[in-house]
Each structure stands twice: as structure tokens, then as C-alpha cells.
Amino acid sequence: MKRIIAIIVAIIAVFAFAACGPTEKHDVKIGVICLHDENSTYDANFINAIKAVQKSLGLSDSQVIIRTNVDESIDCYNAAAEMVDAGCNIVFADSFGHEDFMIQAAQEFPNVQFCHATGTKAKTAGLSNFHNAFASIYEGRYLAGIAAGMKLNEMIESGKITADQAKIGYVGAWPYAEVKSGYTSFFLGARSVCQSATMKVVFTMSWFDIAKEKESAEKLINDGCVLISQHADSEGAPKACEKAGVPNIAYNIDTGDLGPNTAIISSKIDWEPYFKLIIDAVANGTAIPTDYCGDFSTGSVALTELHENVAAAGTKAAIEAAKAKLISGEIKVFDTSKFTVEGKTLTEYIADVIDNGDYVPETNVIHDGYFDESNAKDFRSAPYFDLTIDGITVEQ
Amino acid sequence: MMEAKPKKEPLIHITKRDVMPLWKAILVRVIAIAIALAVSAGLVVILTQKNPLEIFSAMFNGSFGTPRKILNMLQDVAMLLCIALAVTPAFRMKFWNIGAEGQVLMGALASAALMYFLGGSGLPNGVLIPMMFIGSLAVGMIWAVIPAIFKAIWNTNETLFTLMMNYVAMQIIQICIASWATSGSGVMGVINLNTKLGWLPDLFGQKYILNIIFVALLTVFVFIYMKYSKQGYEIAVVGESENTARYIGINVKKVIIRTMLISGAMCGFAGFLLVSGASHTITKDLAGGMGFTAIMVSWLAKFNPAIMVGTSFLLVFLDKGASSIAMECRLNESVGEIITGIIIFFIIGCEFFIRYKINFRSSGKEAAK
Numbered sequence: 048m049k050r051i052i053a054i055i056v057a058i059i060a061v062f063a064f065a066a067c068g069p070t071e072k073h074d075v076k077i078g079v080i081c082l083h084d085e086n087s088t089y090d091a092n093f094i095n096a097i098k099a100v101q102k103s104l105g106l107s108d109s110q111v112i113i114r115t116n117v118d119e120s121i122d123c124y125n126a127a128a129e130m131v132d133a134g135c136n137i138v139f140a141d142s143f144g145h146e147d148f149m150i151q152a153a154q155e156f157p158n159v160q161f162c163h164a165t166g167t168k169a170k171t172a173g174l175s176n177f178h179n180a181f182a183s184i185y186e187g188r189y190l191a192g193i194a195a196g197m198k199l200n201e202m203i204e205s206g207k208i209t210a211d212q213a214k215i216g217y218v219g220a221w222p223y224a225e226v227k228s229g230y231t232s233f234f235l236g237a238r239s240v241c242q243s244a245t246m247k248v249v250f251t252m253s254w255f256d257i258a259k260e261k262e263s264a265e266k267l268i269n270d271g272c273v274l275i276s277q278h279a280d281s282e283g284a285p286k287a288c289e290k291a292g293v294p295n296i297a298y299n300i301d302t303g304d305l306g307p308n309t310a311i312i313s314s315k316i317d318w319e320p321y322f323k324l325i326i327d328a329v330a331n332g333t334a335i336p337t338d339y340c341g342d343f344s345t346g347s348v349a350l351t352e353l354h355e356n357v358a359a360a361g362t363k364a365a366i367e368a369a370k371a372k373l374i375s376g377e378i379k380v381f382d383t384s385k386f387t388v389e390g391k392t393l394t395e396y397i398a399d400v401i402d403n404g405d406y407v408p409e410t411n412v413i414h415d416g417y418f419d420e421s422n423a424k425d426f427r428s429a430p431y432f433d434l435t436i437d438g439i440t441v442e443q
Numbered sequence: 444m445m446e447a448k449p450k451k452e453p454l455i456h457i458t459k460r461d462v463m464p465l466w467k468a469i470l471v472r473v474i475a476i477a478i479a480l481a482v483s484a485g486l487v488v489i490l491t492q493k494n495p496l497e498i499f500s501a502m503f504n505g506s507f508g509t510p511r512k513i514l515n516m517l518q519d520v521a522m523l524l525c526i527a528l529a530v531t532p533a534f535r536m537k538f539w540n541i542g543a544e545g546q547v548l549m550g551a552l553a554s555a556a557l558m559y560f561l562g563g564s565g566l567p568n569g570v571l572i573p574m575m576f577i578g579s580l581a582v583g584m585i586w587a588v589i590p591a592i593f594k595a596i597w598n599t600n601e602t603l604f605t606l607m608m609n610y611v612a613m614q615i616i617q618i619c620i621a622s623w624a625t626s627g628s629g630v631m632g633v634i635n636l637n638t639k640l641g642w643l644p645d646l647f648g649q650k651y652i653l654n655i656i657f658v659a660l661l662t663v664f665v666f667i668y669m670k671y672s673k674q675g676y677e678i679a680v681v682g683e684s685e686n687t688a689r690y691i692g693i694n695v696k697k698v699i700i701r702t703m704l705i706s707g708a709m710c711g712f713a714g715f716l717l718v719s720g721a722s723h724t725i726t727k728d729l730a731g732g733m734g735f736t737a738i739m740v741s742w743l744a745k746f747n748p749a750i751m752v753g754t755s756f757l758l759v760f761l762d763k764g765a766s767s768i769a770m771e772c773r774l775n776e777s778v779g780e781i782i783t784g785i786i787i788f789f790i791i792g793c794e795f796f797i798r799y800k801i802n803f804r805s806s807g808k809e810a811a812k
Binding site for chain 2: 084085108112113114115116118119120121125128129132133142143144146147148150151220221223224225252254399404406433
């Protein structure tokens with residue numbers, strides 16, 4: 048009898064220990080708040096990433112809750128609070144305008160970690176449970192810009208356009224640093240291979256507006272733009288490009304299905320590393336960085352598949368070469384010798400890095416001959432490059 | 444040669460019913476909702492292969508899952524009801540005010556502006572909040588009375604006028620945000636996040652309780668005003684027939700303008716509650732289309748404030764259910780919206796059967812009798 052009991056106890060103990068092994072993650076529950084749903088390329092990028100992380104970490108559906116179509120209003124606070132009630136120990140929000148409502152929730156629930164993408168206030172909010180995250184996506188944009196420049200060169204060489212006609216059109220969402228930094232780095236990438244490239248930018252004043260993005264792309268094409276890129280989150284621009292037969296470079300997701308004959312490549316922030324990082328941190332009881340900026344080394348900055356049927360020959364090699372130089376530090380995207388503002392080379396730029404809500408710039412971000420963008424250690428992860436450089440015209 | 448056939452009675456004809464007994468009317472509505480749920484369940488199974496019970500339970504959880512969800516639901520009901528109450532007097536008068544959205548937004552803007560500019564002035568909440576209250580009501584009244592004056596004096600079309608005023612209000616808000624928040628994605632952010640100046644206080648440690656109490660009081664007020672006051676009677680008469688109103692000595696112009704002032708004040712009040720008691724910010728989407736949904740709430744309730752409590756609850760319940768389905772079942776929110784659409788379709792549709800009767804052509808036998 049004793050022997051049987053001993054065996055049973057031993058078996059239970061084995062199972063119990065086996066269950067205890069890699070299961071700290073069983074206590075983690077993450078809530079993800081999205082401004083739109085999967086129809087927005089921006090939100091789809093987050094949703095795909097969290098689902099992939101859920102799968103790779105073996106989390107159950109009840110440990111990952113995703114709430115879509117949450118406005119940048121009290122709705123965001125309500126959604127966050129409901130997630131806390133549901134047992135989430137991490138709440139993540141994906142849109143710039145969610146930030147204050149996340150801070151409001153973070154003040155109220157000090158035991159829950161609140162992580163916010165693209166935000167600027169983690170360093171000034173004075174809360175140990177509120178964090179910002181972004182990535183050095185300007186480097187990814189620069190590489191996508193190289194693909195654009197190569198395509199422009201191909202058009203010039205084939206006689207389709209003259210060198211002066213190498214004009215890029217860009218559909219931007221809102222005129223502030225995140226968008227401006229994105230199109231400037233893209234343009235600098237294009238001009239690093241096609242010297243005569245110029246760019247025209249229009250803003251839609253909305254993150255997601257299919258009709259407006261489509262119209263803006265059409266307008267740019269009519270204006271003589273021979274290649275289009277965008278930082279606005281709908282299918283509007285890629286579809287307009289496919290219809291007009293104008294090559295397109297996208298953001299966040301691969302648009303090969305929207306533009307089989309025009310999509311070249313997309314740059315994107317891969318949020319998987321960050322989701323993994325915050326889930327691991329909570330599971331292991333370690334701290335989440337106040338401000339996190341992913342890059343090539345963390346796998347946060349990525350390019351989607353290069354569509355070789357549309358891209359110019361040699362694009363892949365050119366991107367690889369530039370990527371290696373960016374990683375080694377041999378080239379800098381915002382090298383001040385590579386661009387001018389109103390005809391002048393910059394030696395100093397005071398940016399609004401410390402977000403006190405006052406919109407007053409206070410920090411010089413140019414040193415050692417380059418504009419030091421998204422430096423989370425010394426400055427912050429969210430972009431602060433908000434200049435209009437020569438070669439880019441912005442339609443107000 | 445063709446023989447002339449005797450003219451046949453049409454297969455179906457529709458007649459107006461006498462008043463249906465209440466139990467029967469309730470039964471019709473219950474049956475309508477039951478059919479709506481059955482149709483939605485069928486559709487869900489076809490589209491998603493999921494258990495419809497799981498989906499309906501997710502829908503229910505959206506409003507009743509936790510105490511906080513109940514509170515959030517009551518807050519949303521209160522806001523929708525507040526705006527529905529605001530549009531009611533004008534609609535009762537057959538003044539088609541579809542400008543509630545803009546009136547609420549302008550009221551909200553007034554509160555937000557006072558919070559923004561006076562947040563650092565050292566004024567205590569005891570002074571600032573009453574100022575915001577008065578400011579919102581006044582601006583809401585101004586926004587509503589403009590089309591009313593044009594209607595009363597020049598008989599302009601109030602539907603178009605009030606609709607266009609919504610877009611003007613949204614643009615004014617965009618301009619204000621652009622000048623206050625000089626960088627960013629058109630978002631003002633929470634005003635006075637750290638000082639909480641101009642924020643309605645929490646009651647019993649909970650947000651929104653004051654909002655809910657205020658709107659409950661307003662419901663009683665509007666009910667009494669519409670049913671028992673002289674002004675409420677005048678509104679009803681003008682709504683039935685302007686000529687009758689004139690004949691019995693009612694000053695129609697005065698009633699139109701006065702009623703729109705009251706409507707506008709209530710919309711402004713809703714704006715005040717949205718800013719001071721909930722969001723503490725201003726965006727052009729702050730009213731979120733409630734200015735239009737409120738018309739449906741008021742109409743479905745036949746302008747009766749007591750029934751409006753139920754209709755606004757129904758719409759909020761469906762809306763919250765839709766987003767809860769998306770979250771719990773990992774389906775796109777559109778599935779929830781399809782279900783909402785089906786349910787509303789049946790609810791509106793059943794009103795037809797309550798008011799009208801469908802007669803089929805009687806069979807030959809019966810005709811011979």
C-alpha cells in the first residue's frame with residue numbers, strides 16, 4: 048500500500064514540476080488596443096505581430112485580448128480599464144492619440160504595465176508603469192527609398208522619363224515629426240542613388256481615409272509624379288497606383304496583392320520583438336524600458352518581400368549593401384552633409400524632445416555631423432525630425 | 444375573343460389597424476426580437492462556423508460583463524439619452540433639427556476652451572466648473588438658434604441648415620486644435636491631466652456617476668415639460684398644425700425660437716458632460732455620431748422621454764455587443780454590426796405590423812358565403 052501511495056505521489060510530483068517548468072508565462076495576460084481594425088495596414092501590422100507572438104510563446108486566446116476600433120478618446124481609457132478588470136497585467140495601445148488616456152489609466156492602476164507605441168511622454172509622465180516604444184524605422188524607410196531611387200534610375204535609363212522628371216509623390220497622414228521623418232528618410236534613400244530625384248508631399252489629415260488617400264495619389268500622379276509612396280494606413284494609394292500603372296512603395300504590410308504590377312517593397316516596424324520583450328519582462332518580473340527603440344539588431348526594422356517583377360534590377364544587392372553600412376555606422380541616414388534646409392547645411396537643430404505638452408523645442412539633436420533621430424537613450428524613441436529639406440515640396 | 448374577367452380583389456392589401464391592445468403590441472415586439480436573434484444566429488453559423496450562443500454571450504458581456512462595463516454602459520446610455528432628450532422638443536414641433544451633433548460639439552468646445560485657458564489661472568473647480576457649464580449651454584444655444592431664427596423669419600430649410608452647421612462646428616474644432624496643439628495627429632490630448640481642473644468629481648470613487656444622475660434628472664424635467672407645461676402644449680400644437688396654432692393665438696415664431704434655444708441648451712449640456720465628466724478633451728469625433736443616433740432614439744420612442752431610456756439602452760447595448768463580439772470571438776467588428784443591423788431592422792419592421800394589418804384575398808368559398 049505504502050509503495051502505491053509513494054508511486055502516486057511521485058507521479059503527481061513529476062507532473063506538477065513539469066507544469067511549473069516553462070509556465071511563468073501562464074500568468075501573463077496582455078490587452079492590445081487598436082485605433083482601427085485589420086483593414087488598416089497600420090493596425091494589421093500590430094495585430095499580426097501579437098498573434099505571431101501568441102503562437103510562438105504558446106499563449107492561449109484568453110491571454111491575448113485584442114480590442115479594435117478604439118477611438119483616441121475616453122474610449123481608450125475605458126478599454127484599458129476593462130482590460131485591467133479582465134486580469135491583464137500588460138495593456139498596449141497602438142495610436143499616437145491614445146497616449147494621454149493610457150497615462151490616465153496608468154495613474155489609476157499602478158500594478159499594471161502600460162505600453163504605448165509612437166508616444167512621447169514616458170520620460171516626462173513620472174510613472175514607473177508607463178512606457179513608450181518605437182523603432183528606428185527611418186533606417187528602413189531609407190532602404191525602401193533606395194528601391195525607389197533604383198526604379199527612377201531604370202525609368203531614366205529606358206528613356207521613359209528625363210532625369211528632371213524623377214519626381215516622387217508622397218501621401219502623408221498628419222504634418223508632424225513621425226510622418227515628416229518618415230518621408231525625409233525615404234527621400235534621402237532615393238536621392239542616394241538618383242541624384243535628380245525630387246518629392247512632393249500632400250497630407251490627408253487623417254490616419255485612415257480610403258477615398259482621400261486614393262484621390263491624393265491620383266492627384267500626385269496627374270501632377271507628374273512617377274512613383275508614389277505613403278504614410279497613411281488604407282489601401283487607397285496602392286490601389287490608385289495599380290490602376291494608373293505607377294510603381295508604389297508602401298509601409299507596414301506587403302501590398303503585393305493590392306498592386307501585383309506596381310508594388311515594389313514596404314518598410315515596416317516588426318512589433319514582435321517588443322511584444323516578446325514586454326511579455327518576458329512581466330513573466331520574469333524584470334523592468335520594461337521606459338523608452339524603447341528597436342532597430343536592425345533587435346529585428347524591429349524590417350523590409351517586406353521585394354517584388355522583383357516590378358523592382359529595378361540590382362535593387363536587392365543595393366539594399367543589402369546599404370543595410371550593412373547602416374549597421375556598421377559607415378553611413379548615417381540624416382548625414383547633414385547630404386541635405387540642406389533653405390540652402391544651408393545644418394550644424395545645430397533644437398528639437399522638442401522633452402514632451403512637457405508645451406511644444407517648445409529645447410534639445411540640440413545634431414552632433415558629429417548627423418541628425419541623431421530616435422535615440423531613446425539620450426533623447427527619445429519617437430521621431431523628432433520635423434524639417435522640410437530642399438528637394439521636397441509640401442502642399443499645404 | 445377575350446372574355447372580360449371579373450375584376451379580382453388584389454392578393455394582398457394593407458389596412459390601418461385600430462389601436463392594438465398593449466399585450467399584443469408587446470408580444471409582436473418580443474416575437475420580432477426572437478426572430479431577429481434566430482436570423483442572426485443562423486447567419487453567424489453560416490459565416491463563422493462558431494457557436495451562436497458564444498456570440499450572444501459575448502454580446503451580453505459587452506454591457507454586463509463586469510461592474511465597470513455596466514458603469515461604462517450607463518454612461519454611454521446617459522450621453523445618448525441626453526442628446527435624444529435635447530432633440531425631442533424640436534422634433535415634436537416638426538422642426539427637423541439634425542444639427543445636434545454640431546450643437547453638442549460647440550458646447551463641448553466651450554468647456555474645453557475654458558479648461559484649456561483657465562487651467563493655469565488658479566481658479567478653483569468651484570468657479571471653473573460652473574463657468575464651463577454656463578459657457579457650454581450658451582454656445583449650444585447660439586449654435587441652435589441661428590437656424591431657428593432663419594426658419595422663423597425667412598422660412599429657410601432647417602434640415603439643410605442644421606446639417607451644414609455640423610460641418611462648420613467640426614471645422615472650428617479642427618482649427619482650435621491646430622492652434623492649441625501645434626504638433627501631432629490632430630489630437631488635443633487630455634486637458635489638465637495632472638491637475639484635474641475642470642473635471643467633474645468622482646462620486647463614490649466612480650467616474651460618470653454625476654453624469655448619470657444629471658441625465659436622469661433631465662429626463663424627468665423633459666418629461667414634465669413636454670407633458671404638463673403650457674410651453675410643452677404649445678410645442679405639440681405647432682407640431683400638429685401651424686395654422687391651428689396661429690388660430691388659437693400661439694406666436695409660432697416665438698415658439699420655434701424658444702424651443703430651439705432649449706434644444707441647443709440641452710445639447711450644450713451634453714457637450715459639457717462629455718468634456719467635464721468624461722473625456723476631458725475635444726476632438727471633432729467627440730460626439731461620435733450620437734447627434735444623429737439620438738434622432739433614432741427619440742423617434743423610436745415616439746418622443747416619450749420615459750421610453751427613450753429604453754431605446755437608448757437598446758442602441759448602446761447593441762453597439763457595445765458588436766465590439767465585444769469582435770474582442771471575445773476574434774471576429775471583425777463588422778459581424779457585430781451585421782447583427783445590430785438585423786435586430787434594428789426587425790424592431791423597426793415590427794412597428795409596421797403593429798400599425799397596419801395585412802389582409803389576404805379571401806378564398807372563393809368564403810366569398811360565396
